[in-house]
Amino acid sequence: MFANWLKTSILMAAIVALFGVIGGFVGGKSGMLLALLFGGAMNVFAYWFSDKMVLKMYNAREVDASSAPQFYGMVRELAQRAGLPMPRVYLIDEGQPNAFATGRNPDNAAVAATSGILQLLSAREIRGVMAHELAHVRHRDILISTISATMAGAISALANFAVFFGGRDSEGRPSNPLAGILVALLAPLAASLIQMAISRAREFEADRGGAEICGDPNALADALAKIDAYARGIPMAPAEAHPETAQMMIMNPLSGGGIAGLFSTHPATAERVARLRAMGRG
Known part of the structure; x- marks a missing residue:
């Protein structure tokens, strides 16, 4: 657990530092300061409004104890076990089996599941999936993923700016145009690698x-194995239209998900399942 948190902290520091360096390249010292201020403003906006934006992208509809008693009751029981406030609960009318959590903090969280996942999985497996999403809420992963995605997008925008307007050295003098092209190519790649x-x-x-x-x-392990087997063959239009939201899902929702390793937003399913099986044996 500590190793994962340390790794995340180092990666978050790296993406913020990269943002400042690119800002410095584009506009010198003042450019670095403006870049960091701009990045901070973007993160504030994302912190407050990202949940509403994502739920709207997926046409999610809120449900309660009357409209979805079993599903809602399951989330309520798991939230109590996790020591969390009751999140808002949403359903998404999509055939692909998937789920995600969003919201700026545990007091303003929401969890969503597709109709496809409710049809595919058993109640025991759905329980494992929703527990996974509530773990994201408890760990405040939504905030971390929102900031990393926002920073990666801002770095790409700054890199594109460098192509058209060039860069500046520490004294504010124009830099080599070739350096601007290299920044435009490598900076977004580096930001994406860190985000993933x-x-x-x-x-x-x-x-x-x-x-x-x-x-x-083992309930979550069984669920992940089933989702992995079915999700790839069922496209999800909102995810294809907004690929930046793929990292939020319990399984990569994009049909072009053949890119593995460094370029994957999710670990290999086989490794995730193996770790969970080991926990079950323990």
Whole structure:
């Protein structure tokens, strides 16, 4: 657990530092300061409004104890086990089996599941999935993923700016145009690699936390194996239209998910399942 948190902290520091360096390249010392201020403003906006934006992207509809008694009651029981306030609960009318959590903090959290996941999984497996999402809430992963995604997007924007307007050295003099092209190519790549590494670290930690919350590591392992087998063959239009939201899901929702390793927002399912099975044996 500590190792994952340390890794996340280092990666978060790296993406903020990269943002400042690119800002410094584009506009010198004043550019670095403006970049950090701009990044801070973007993060404040994302902190307050990202949950509403994402739920609207997926046409999620809120449910309660009357409209979805079993699902809502399951989330309520798990939230109590996790020591969390009751989150808002949403359903998404999509065939792909998937789920995510959003919200700026545990007091303003929401969890959402697709109709496909409710049809595919058993009640025991759904319980494991929702425990995973509540672990994200408890660990405040939504805030971490929102900031990393915002910073990565801002770095890409700054890098594109460098192509058209060039860069500045520490004295404010124009830099080599070739350096601007290299920055435009490499900076977004570096930012994406850091963002994806953060996402993978948080997924492992949410698997562990979710297994502890539901008390059944094998339920989550079984669910992940089933989702992985079915999700790839069922496209999800909102995710394809907004690929930046893929990191929020319990499983990568994008149909072009053949890119693995460094370029994956999620760890390999086989490794996630193996870790959970080991917890179950323990």
